[in-house]
Amino acid sequence: MNKLQAMEVFVQVVDAGSFTRAAETLQLPKATVSTLIQSLESALSAKLLHRTTRQVTVTTDGAAYYERCLRILSDVRDAEESLSRTRLSPSGRLRVDVPTGLATEVLVPALPAFFERYPDIMLELGSGDRPVDLVEEGVDCAVRGGELFDTSLIARRVGVINFVTAASPGYLARHGVPHHPRDLERHRCVNYFSAKSGRTLDWDFVRGDDKITVPLHGVIALNDSVAYVQAGVAGLGVVQMTDYLMMEHVRAGRMVQVLPDWTSEPLPVHVVYPQNRHLSAKVRVFVEWVSDLFAAHPYMQIGALPRLAAMTATPGEASREAAAAVTI
The missing domain is CATH 3.40.190.10 (Periplasmic binding protein-like II)
Structure with missing residues (x-):
């Protein structure tokens, strides 16, 4: 059994709540997904999932193991990306959500400099004053003003709103x-x-x-x-x-x-992203760029x-x- 692959499959099953949806996302046969989970449970001598005909839920042991898997997989990806970032420019689709005012007055006018630095990123920028559900709507990260109460998100403070x-x-x-x-x-x-x-x-x-x-x-x-x-x-x-x-x-x-x-x-301003997603190179560079942009902006700091x-x-x-x- 490939332990890292089994961990990735387990995390995907928990996130999807279904063996079938996890198999579709991972582009693996459903039987392979089921076999890997069974092998993982056997190796750990612990039941990780409750299975019924309608849904799959995580056990107490499974929930604890899930959190460990997230950290381990994130560390592995970070290690891989830290080596590749020196050779490859971050690329791919990046979906970001930003409040309307910040988008029109601060972020969009500065984007030419972002694309000059990262030409291979294809940015999908949603703007509005309604906070979106990042996981449900497939958003990689968001810029949010005000205090944060959603503990499912990882946040980095990047400035303040006066x-x-x-x-x-x-x-x-x-x-x-x-x-x-x-x-x-x-x-x-x-x-x-x-x-x-x-x-x-x-x-x-x-x-x-x-x-x-x-x-x-x-x-x-x-x-x-x-x-x-x-x-x-x-x-x-x-x-x-x-x-x-x-x-x-x-x-x-x-x-x-x-x-x-x-x-x-x-009000504090944060860049937030789901904690069950590793911080990819494209998200990482966007977060760093926004942080630098706001730090230099005359109206995004206290005073x-x-x-x-x-x-x-x-x-x-x-x-x-x-x-x-x-x-x-």
């Missing part, structure tokens, strides 16, 4: 400039609701030791970050969004930052927000600019 509160000059001309987060309760605000849970997200503000969470009522709520920013530009209300999406509009005068003394807690605040109008300037704006 937020800015702003409104259009026309809106401020009609409704005035808020000077404290509580003032927003008297304003129209554009809300953002989670594409996953449907819950409208509260706004949080920090100034020194003061922390305030403000639940707001608005006439519109969106679940796409790019559309959300455009709602603010259109004058539908005050918005709170990532600074890398707001920067262009602030510099162009389409938006004015408000409450510059109040910030929101930065980036004050640079944006320094370029925005003071409340007095905002009022004068807003008064001269064409109202919607």
Whole structure:
């Protein structure tokens, strides 16, 4: 019995939950898959799988052995790839999922440099604010903002997201400039609701030791970050969004930052991938590239927000600019 092949077959059977599907994925006869599992159980003197006519489930011993197999197989592949990476350029299809704003404003503009370095990778880039199921949808890795609660994923922190509160000059001309987060309760605000849970997200503000969470009522709520920013530009209300999406509009005068003394807690950004998949060369180089990209980006690190605040109008300037704006 080839022990490494038997381990790979065992892992695939557990992942697929079926001898038939595992055999199809591995392109092996079903009888070969069954024989290898039986030989493995005999060699270990342990029952690894419960078999019924409808499904295959892992035993307690099998679950423990499965985790060990994942680590062993990953180490073997890492050793093989570490030797081949010096001779071969990473290649093949790489499927990645990224939030819309990060894709349009940060990642896509930098991709020419990525393909210049790795011309043999064929990238499939999905973008949206709905978190995808990486295993179910066959995604190799994803960039995610916020705290992570899915323990089935391996995560590498690559940066942070900072937020800015702003409104259009026309809106401020009609409704005035808020000077404290509580003032927003008297304003129209554009809300953002989670594409996953449907819950409208509260706004949080920090100034020194003061922390305030403000639940707001608005006439519109969106679940796409790019559309959300455009709602603010259109004058539908005050918005709170990532600074890398707001920067262009602030510099162009389409938006004015408000409450510059109040910030929101930065959100961490991670690259995540399933722990039951080895880190292939193409995934590894993409993770490293994203990490370097975010490390050099002026708005992906803690402390980036004050640079944006320094370029925005003071409340007095905002009022004068807003008064001269064409109202919607």
